[in-house]
Amino acid sequence: MSDASLHSTPISGAAAGEPELRDYFALLKPRVMTLVVFTALVGLVVAPVPVHPFVAAVSILFIAVGGGAAGALNMWWDADIDAKMRRTARRPVPSGRVSPGEALGLGLALSGISVVMLGLASNIAAGLFLAFTIFFYAVIYTMWLKRWTPQNIVIGGAAGAFPPAVGWVAATGGLSLEPILLFLTVFLWTPPHFWALALFVKSDYADAGVPMLTVTHGPDSTRRHIIAYALILAVPALAIAATPIGGPVYLVSSLALNAAFIRGAWIVSRRSTADAEADHFAAEKGLFKLSLYYLFLQFGALLIDASLRSAGVLPAWGWL
Amino acid sequence: MIRAEHELHKRRRGRNFGVGALLLGFAAIVFGLSVVKITNLGPTEGFDHVARPQLEMRAADQDAGNGG
Structure with a gap:
């Protein structure tokens, strides 16, 4: 060679x-x-x-x-x-x-x-x-x-x-309590976030044989699950505001974001598959997009409150 | 004759440089962590075969604190 x-x-x-x-x-x-x-x-x-x-x-x-x-x-x-x-x-x-x-x-x-x-x-x-x-x-x-x-x-x-x-x-x-509430917030946010996605990409999971809720129980049951989780999610998310890591920025953001998320989930839960197909899953896609902002903005608000606290602004306002 | 430069080396050049950069980064992290941990320990002092009265005084204080 x-x-x-x-x-x-x-x-x-x-x-x-x-x-x-x-x-x-x-x-x-x-x-x-x-x-x-x-x-x-x-x-x-x-x-x-x-x-x-x-x-x-x-x-x-x-x-x-x-x-x-x-x-x-x-x-x-x-x-x-x-x-x-x-x-x-x-x-x-x-x-x-x-x-x-x-x-x-x-x-x-x-x-x-x-x-x-x-x-x-x-x-x-x-x-x-x-x-x-x-x-x-x-x-x-x-x-x-x-x-x-x-x-x-x-x-x-x-x-x-x-x-x-x-x-x-x-x-x-x-x-302690605070990280458990942070855990619960992401934990309860994940199912409605992914189920909103699964509603408009469901054929993929069906082809792979993954028992996604949309495949095993159908889209109507998935829609009911989404609103149920959105309601439960609001409890730990708002409770964080009452802990020492919460602050005014978080309280206002969390109230607004949870209200918007519950509203979006409610709209999705009231729709049929025919409604969704008629407008190309606009509400489901909107809820999925909102869920991304929801988590980013809530955790971002915690960062802002932590910065205000360390800068002495919150104690000056009487907020511990 | 075996050439030092094989076409395999050319193909994998990017990957090899990447691995090299990651290893250098890892070494820098370990070094940085060592510096931070050591500097955050505060002044440290130990017996080094030289008479250090302050060490003996500190030990005596600790004994007194422990009721010894």
Whole structure:
């Protein structure tokens, strides 16, 4: 064999489908990671214990990496159903750009690194809490419940609701009422958020055989579930205003956002599938969009109140 | 003869630089954390085979505080 022939032979499996760094990054579900980063940041900043800015930044980074690791493990396990859904078919594993073994290896390695580094940067309790969060999302939700129960989104929502509490534990080393209310807010927000999406992309879940509520119980039942969750969600969301992390900005924002969300959910709950198809699911799409603003603005309001409190503005107004 | 430069190296150059940058970033984080943790400990002092009266006084104070 000549030198030329040796070096012109392509390495097997490394042709046009060679994975790039961005494919590995896509395994970490960067869009979900932005929610994790934002809510964990709020949990850490509103906690009553000051944290060194570098330690805070490193803690948030590794909470995000932990969330990404859980995403990679989810993509490894779910590659078969991801391939059947239009929304997920182009993900790195089902498209063949990254092998399942690489996704598993990356997920496990980043899980270990993120847990150890969060434990070292903040405290052991936060590291263990992050490990539990990864386990909950990757094993309890992805491997066990997602394909088994139409309440999959409710249970999976818990995994996405842990980050603000992890951020709080990273700052304080313990749990209290405030992080539990933050958890409940994200936990109860997730089902109506995803069911609104599932109402207008339901055919994808049906094709993949995922027991989404819209598939198993139909759109009418899903609409009733959405309004029920929107009403229950308002309880912990408004209760936060009465805790030491609440403030006037949060109170006003939360009242307005919960009223708007309940109104949107009520409109969706009163519509039939024929109504929705007639205007191309305008109300459902509107509720989904509103749900994104709802969470971002409520947590943003908490950040504003925390800034006003640390600047001495709220105490000057007599608001503790 | 084996050439140092293989077409595989060219193809994977971007990825290798990316991994290198991530490793450098990780080292910077560990270094930064070490600096922050150590500087936040406050002044530290230990026995180093030299007579340090302030250490003995502190130990005596602690003994007194413990009722010893």
